[in-house]
Structures are given as structure tokens and as C-alpha cells.
Amino acid sequence: MAGRLLLVCRLLVRDLRRRHTETVLLLAAITAATATLTLGLTLNEIAGRPYQQTRAATAGPDVIVTPMATGQAALDELASLTTAAGVTDHSGPFPIAYLTMTAGGRSAHAVVEGRDAAPVSIDRPAVTDGTWVRPGGVVVERAFADALGIRIGDMVGVGGHPLRVIGTAVTAARATYPYAGWHYPNDILVERGGLVWVDRGDIATLAGSQPLSYTLNLKLADPAASTAYVVGPHLATWQQIGDVNGRLYRDARVVLLVGSWLLSGLALAGVAGIVAGRIIGQRRRVGLLKAVGAGPAMIAAVHLAEYLVIGLAAAATGLAAGWFAAPVLIRPSAGLIGSVNAQPPALRTVITVTALALTIAVAATLVPVVRAAATSTVHALADAATPPRRRRWRIWLSRRLPTALLIGVRINARRPRRARLVTVNTLITTTALVATLMGNTQVVRFDLGYTELANPRVERGEKALLVLTVALCILALINAVVSTWTAVLDARQPLAVARTLGATPGQAGVGLALAQLLPAIPGVTAGIPAGIGLYLAVGNGQIQYPSGAWLVATALAVLLAVAALTAIPALAAARRPVADTLRSAPT
Structure with missing residues (x-):
């Protein structure tokens, strides 16, 4: 047994040394499929990291409540939530108005939130450029500002009133542009929009005759317990906000997953073609091995070992390529801070990618290898096609x-x-x-x-x-x-x-x-x-x-x-x- 294993290893090393080009092509074909699959499987996990970093940097809330009622009725509805079981801290209520913002001749839905200049314990938006709110100024969520081409010092119109842009900021209390949750008062139909902050004293003037809504941020003793809250048009949890932010990457993930299977098909065809060529060149060696006493199992082992080793190497290369390529290819939203820093893939991803690589290697080589093993010694030595x-x-x-x-x-x-x-x-x-x-x-x-x-x-x-x-x-x-x-x-x-x-x-x-x-x-x-x-x-x-x-x-x-x-x-x-x-x- 040891002698047979030594022979397989020697022939494996000899083939890999002598056939550099074919080995590289095999490695590249399987690596393309495994790297794409790695990106697709890890995209959701990677894309969620900037939100987690933003939530930590801005003291993000666990639950955000925005009742459908307006005015005093909304305040009365929110009053009892601050002392509910499991709630350890809160900020707000902050007044909210759903208005129209005009910038550079373009008008868009804007969720306008009134805030104080003094920081609060829950939901402290991180200013990325400029300063925080003050009377007569507006701070724009950074992704929203990028979409409209807004810069510090620009004049914009909010609800028909001119305001100067004094800063840009990011928050974890609402989903980033374009999912800020804009809607008409007393209407549950949510539309796309962006988020801006203004001084609390300015928001009543900006809203005009429109009744003000309110939002309350809650901190729980156990953040994971927020899943017990019923998510609806007036309540959101931090997990839901993270999922909404993940929509930005949903199309990319579908493309990568579907593409990985297309690449797997191409890799299977390519590997099968390369293997066919190599088997053609090795027919006489098969005859020689049979002539000295090697059986079909030994012949199959000699050939399959080479492709299994290449498959394992391609799986490792694909995992590494997907790991390093993710931060380059996956750009986080401008509405979040942090980065999609590379981290080792999850165990299930490693297992799935390795299984794919080995499946491609075995499926593409099994038929020609079995045929070679079953070929008669005379026919193999003659090196003639059927x-x-x-x-x-x-x-x-x-x-x-x-x-x-x-x-x-x-x-x-x-x-x-x-x-x-x-x-x-x-x-x-x-x-x-x-x-x-x-x-x-x-x-x-x-x-x-x-x-x-x-x-x-x-x-x-x-x-x-x-x-x-x-x-x-x-x-x-x-x-x-x-x-x-x-x-x-x-x-x-x-x-x-x-x-x-x-x-x-x-x-x-x-x-x-x-x-x-x-x-x-x-x-x-x-x-x-x-x-x-x-x-x-x-x-x-x-x-x-x-x-x-x-x-x-x-x-x-x-x-x-x-x-x-x-x-x-x-x-x-x-x-x-x-x-x-x-x-x-x-x-």
C-alpha cells in the first residue's frame, strides 16, 4: 500500500512539474468559479459590517418608534414607551416633517428631523463634513447629499424655505438613502427619500401648515430582544434597518450567485477539455502501467489524484481571491462609515466552495479517467482513437x-x-x-x-x-x-x-x-x-x-x-x- 501511494505521489509531482501551462489553466478555470461563489455567499455578511460600525460610532438605538398620529396625540402615544419593561434609555421625541427639498434645480422627498445642538445619549449622528445643526442651516445625510450633488455652503430649499447646507452626517437610526422612510402624514405607504436634520426651532416654520410627526429612540437592556417588537409602518428595529440597507447589495448578490453557477459550467467544460487533452497524451503511459501490473483502480487513482489536488488548490485560491477582492468590489454606502474590511470566510462558505471545486474536478475527469482505466493494454499502447x-x-x-x-x-x-x-x-x-x-x-x-x-x-x-x-x-x-x-x-x-x-x-x-x-x-x-x-x-x-x-x-x-x-x-x-x-x- 505504501509503495502504491509513493508511486501515485511521484507521478503526481512529475505531471505537475512537466505540464505547467495545463496546470495553470485548470487552476484558473476552477478558481474563477470558486472566487465568484465566495463573493456571492459572503456579500450579505460583508455588506452588513459598515452598518454595525456606524451603529457603534453613533450610539444607534435598538428600537425607533414613529407613530402614525401627529401633534400632541403622537407625544401622548410615545410617553409611556420610555418607561416600558426592558428600556434602559431613550432620546427624543424629535419632531419630524415630510417635506420637499430642492437642490440644483431638482426636487426630492426629504425626511426633515428637528434636533438640538447639544448631543444626546442615543442616536448621535456623526458629522462627516462641516458642523452640526444650528438655526438657519441644514445637515444632509451624506448618501443623500452625494446623490443630489450637494456640497457644504450650497443653498437648498426645504419646504419652500431657503437654507444653507452646513454639514453632512451619517446615522444608524434610519436606513440610508434612498430608504429613509418618506411618506405623507397619516399614510402608511412609504416612498423613497433622503434624510436631513435642522434646528428644532426651525422645523415648525419649515413644515408650515403640515402637522408635525415625532420619532423616539429607545435603548434596550438586551439589544437582541428588539426582535420581539412588531415591526410595522410606525416602528423599526436596528435589525430591520440593517436588512433595509442590505437591499443595496441584493442585485449584486443575485448576479454573483447566478454567475458563479454559469462559471461553474464553463469551468466544468474547460476542465473536461483539458483533461481530455492530457488523457490523449497519457494513453501510452496508461498502457505501460497496465503492462507492469497496475490495475484499473491504480490507473484511476494516478489520474484523479492530480485533479483533486488542483481542485483543492483552486478552492483555496478562490477563497483567498474572493476575500481580498470583496473590499475592492463592494463599496459601502456613503450613508455609512467604516469599511468592508476583509475577514476570514465563514466555515459554511469554506465547505461550500471546496465542495464546488472538488465537484468540478471530479465531474470533469471521471468519465475520461474511467475510460482510460478500462482501456485494454494493447489499445492503450497503440495510442489509437476509437x-x-x-x-x-x-x-x-x-x-x-x-x-x-x-x-x-x-x-x-x-x-x-x-x-x-x-x-x-x-x-x-x-x-x-x-x-x-x-x-x-x-x-x-x-x-x-x-x-x-x-x-x-x-x-x-x-x-x-x-x-x-x-x-x-x-x-x-x-x-x-x-x-x-x-x-x-x-x-x-x-x-x-x-x-x-x-x-x-x-x-x-x-x-x-x-x-x-x-x-x-x-x-x-x-x-x-x-x-x-x-x-x-x-x-x-x-x-x-x-x-x-x-x-x-x-x-x-x-x-x-x-x-x-x-x-x-x-x-x-x-x-x-x-x-x-x-x-x-x-x-
């Missing part, structure tokens, strides 16, 4: 095909599994590109009552989609190169025989390129409806479809890319001297 199954109608049809097309069809008939991998590769690539095209076609209207502003949730989703699209295109490119390399490696002798029978180097090269292009056509054709269906499955709201011209252009672009990637190496392989190729063939 001849295609002959059918009369196929022979009749092939005799009427042009020479280049005939060569391409025969190459795929000898290796149908490789042709199916090309179909899978183009199918997933086209699906991802069409889904991206669908997303870019949508017209997202995001208004705060009167003004259309940039949607921070969509912006984060688009950024994640861009990263995913680049990763998908790179991996698809690698797969196409690997598929061509495998085809060139396997078709050397058949192409040489075809040339001895009269085929020109150009016909042989075009035939090899057609062998890659023919199975790509059904993949591209099926990828268009698959991409539309994928977007319909994960999208929401009113769906708009791209024009047929854009869909056709996407399909043609994929086919042209496949043709370009395969033509050059195919023509180069076809120009190799026939005598050299046949001389290197096994006898």
Missing part, C-alpha cells in the same frame, strides 16, 4: 460534402464528447452575454417624488455584472483555446492521412477549424432563448427586450470569436510536414 460508428446514410452523405467540411465532420465523429464540450461552452457564453444585454436594455426609473436620480442598488448590480461578464469572457476564451489545442493534438495523424490522400494544407486547416465551429452553432442558437429565460427568472418589474438585430449581432460575435480563435492554430497545425507527423505516430 473508430467512429459507421452508418450507410452517413457514408452516403459524407461522400457529397466538400473536402474541408468532410474533414471537420469526421474529426467530430471521432471525438463526439469534445464536440459536445464546445457546444456547452458556447451555450453558456451566449446565455451570459444575452442576459447581460437584457439587463442593459432595461430602463430603470428611480425617482424620489419629482427627480430621477441614480439608483445605488442598480449601480452595484451593474458593477457586479461587469466583473462577471469579464470573467465569463476570459474563461470562455481559455476554453476555446484549450478545445482547439486538444483537437490539434488529437487530429495530427488523421490530418496527415487526409493530406496524403490529396487534401491541401488549407483544406485540412479549414476542416479542423470547422470541427470547432460546427458544434458551436447549436450552442449559440440555444443560448439566445436561454439568456432571455435566465434574465426573466431572476429579474423583476417590467421587462424590456433588446432588438432582434442586437441578439443576432451577439450570436454572430460569439461565432466569429470561435472561428478566429481556432483558425490560426488549425492552419498552423495543418502546415506541419506530413512525413514528420506520420514518423511520430505509434507503430
Whole structure:
């Protein structure tokens, strides 16, 4: 047993040393899928850290109560809550008015909160620029100010009254822009809006005839006990506010999770193609091992060990890449302080990512490894491909095909599994590109009552989609190169025989390129409806479809890319001297 294990380890180290390029490609293919999955799984946890940091820095409340009643009725309703069981401290009630703020010619919903200049024990907004409230001035929540392009010293209108912006601040008592909770008085329908603070003495003037609402901040002996409160239109807990802030990252998380499965499919196809090429190059070694007494289990162990080691390395690399990339790719809202500092992934994330990497490695290698282990010693030493199954109608049809097309069809008939991998590769690539095209076609209207502003949730989703699209295109490119390399490696002798029978180097090269292009056509054709269906499955709201011209252009672009990637190496392989190729063939 020890001797067999030593032999497996020696062969493993030898293969990894001699096949650097293929090992790197295997590692890159699986790492792309594991890194994206790591980002998707940890996005919610990472995105919640800035809110926790903001809550600690601003003495955030555990429960925030804003009754539907206004005026004295609201004050009476809040009075008894300050002495309720479990409440250890409170701040407020603070007057609230739901008004319109005008800045730079644009008007938006603004939740206007009246505050005192003196600090309080609960909910102390952290001033990030300028100063805190004073008469005649307004402090704007930082994310809201960024969306409207407001700077310190600008003049804005609040409820029709001019005020100068004297500062920007952040708080944990309300969700960041655009989820500040704006609504009409006595109406439970909440709309998008931003938060501003003014001097308590100014708010009655700003509200005019509108009755004032009030908000009360409570601190509990056990912050986790806030989950016992019934969350509704007049009450919010710190957990709910954290969840609302997490909506900004929901689209990005969906994109990354869906993309990780698309990348897993591409990685599976790519790894299978690389493994097929390596098995082709190792057929004679399989025969030699069998000749010296190695059984099928030993042959399978020799091959699988290499790919399992690469899979584990790719899992570790993907976890590390996702860990370090998260702070760069995930920008926290300007309405929060702190950062998405990298922390070790959770144990469940490590297990899930490792399982994905090993699944890709095993699923892609199991079939060729089992076939290699089951191959007879004589056949393995002969290093010959299994001849295609002959059918009369196929022979009749092939005799009427042009020479280049005939060569391409025969190459795929000898290796149908490789042709199916090309179909899978183009199918997933086209699906991802069409889904991206669908997303870019949508017209997202995001208004705060009167003004259309940039949607921070969509912006984060688009950024994640861009990263995913680049990763998908790179991996698809690698797969196409690997598929061509495998085809060139396997078709050397058949192409040489075809040339001895009269085929020109150009016909042989075009035939090899057609062998890659023919199975790509059904993949591209099926990828268009698959991409539309994928977007319909994960999208929401009113769906708009791209024009047929854009869909056709996407399909043609994929086919042209496949043709370009395969033509050059195919023509180069076809120009190799026939005598050299046949001389290197096994006898």
C-alpha cells in the first residue's frame, strides 16, 4: 500500500512539474468559479459590517418608534414607551416633517428631523463634513447629499424655505438613502427619500401648515430582544434597518450567485477539455502501467489524484481571491462609515466552495479517467482513437460534402464528447452575454417624488455584472483555446492521412477549424432563448427586450470569436510536414 501511494505521489509531482501551462489553466478555470461563489455567499455578511460600525460610532438605538398620529396625540402615544419593561434609555421625541427639498434645480422627498445642538445619549449622528445643526442651516445625510450633488455652503430649499447646507452626517437610526422612510402624514405607504436634520426651532416654520410627526429612540437592556417588537409602518428595529440597507447589495448578490453557477459550467467544460487533452497524451503511459501490473483502480487513482489536488488548490485560491477582492468590489454606502474590511470566510462558505471545486474536478475527469482505466493494454499502447460508428446514410452523405467540411465532420465523429464540450461552452457564453444585454436594455426609473436620480442598488448590480461578464469572457476564451489545442493534438495523424490522400494544407486547416465551429452553432442558437429565460427568472418589474438585430449581432460575435480563435492554430497545425507527423505516430 505504501509503495502504491509513493508511486501515485511521484507521478503526481512529475505531471505537475512537466505540464505547467495545463496546470495553470485548470487552476484558473476552477478558481474563477470558486472566487465568484465566495463573493456571492459572503456579500450579505460583508455588506452588513459598515452598518454595525456606524451603529457603534453613533450610539444607534435598538428600537425607533414613529407613530402614525401627529401633534400632541403622537407625544401622548410615545410617553409611556420610555418607561416600558426592558428600556434602559431613550432620546427624543424629535419632531419630524415630510417635506420637499430642492437642490440644483431638482426636487426630492426629504425626511426633515428637528434636533438640538447639544448631543444626546442615543442616536448621535456623526458629522462627516462641516458642523452640526444650528438655526438657519441644514445637515444632509451624506448618501443623500452625494446623490443630489450637494456640497457644504450650497443653498437648498426645504419646504419652500431657503437654507444653507452646513454639514453632512451619517446615522444608524434610519436606513440610508434612498430608504429613509418618506411618506405623507397619516399614510402608511412609504416612498423613497433622503434624510436631513435642522434646528428644532426651525422645523415648525419649515413644515408650515403640515402637522408635525415625532420619532423616539429607545435603548434596550438586551439589544437582541428588539426582535420581539412588531415591526410595522410606525416602528423599526436596528435589525430591520440593517436588512433595509442590505437591499443595496441584493442585485449584486443575485448576479454573483447566478454567475458563479454559469462559471461553474464553463469551468466544468474547460476542465473536461483539458483533461481530455492530457488523457490523449497519457494513453501510452496508461498502457505501460497496465503492462507492469497496475490495475484499473491504480490507473484511476494516478489520474484523479492530480485533479483533486488542483481542485483543492483552486478552492483555496478562490477563497483567498474572493476575500481580498470583496473590499475592492463592494463599496459601502456613503450613508455609512467604516469599511468592508476583509475577514476570514465563514466555515459554511469554506465547505461550500471546496465542495464546488472538488465537484468540478471530479465531474470533469471521471468519465475520461474511467475510460482510460478500462482501456485494454494493447489499445492503450497503440495510442489509437476509437473508430467512429459507421452508418450507410452517413457514408452516403459524407461522400457529397466538400473536402474541408468532410474533414471537420469526421474529426467530430471521432471525438463526439469534445464536440459536445464546445457546444456547452458556447451555450453558456451566449446565455451570459444575452442576459447581460437584457439587463442593459432595461430602463430603470428611480425617482424620489419629482427627480430621477441614480439608483445605488442598480449601480452595484451593474458593477457586479461587469466583473462577471469579464470573467465569463476570459474563461470562455481559455476554453476555446484549450478545445482547439486538444483537437490539434488529437487530429495530427488523421490530418496527415487526409493530406496524403490529396487534401491541401488549407483544406485540412479549414476542416479542423470547422470541427470547432460546427458544434458551436447549436450552442449559440440555444443560448439566445436561454439568456432571455435566465434574465426573466431572476429579474423583476417590467421587462424590456433588446432588438432582434442586437441578439443576432451577439450570436454572430460569439461565432466569429470561435472561428478566429481556432483558425490560426488549425492552419498552423495543418502546415506541419506530413512525413514528420506520420514518423511520430505509434507503430
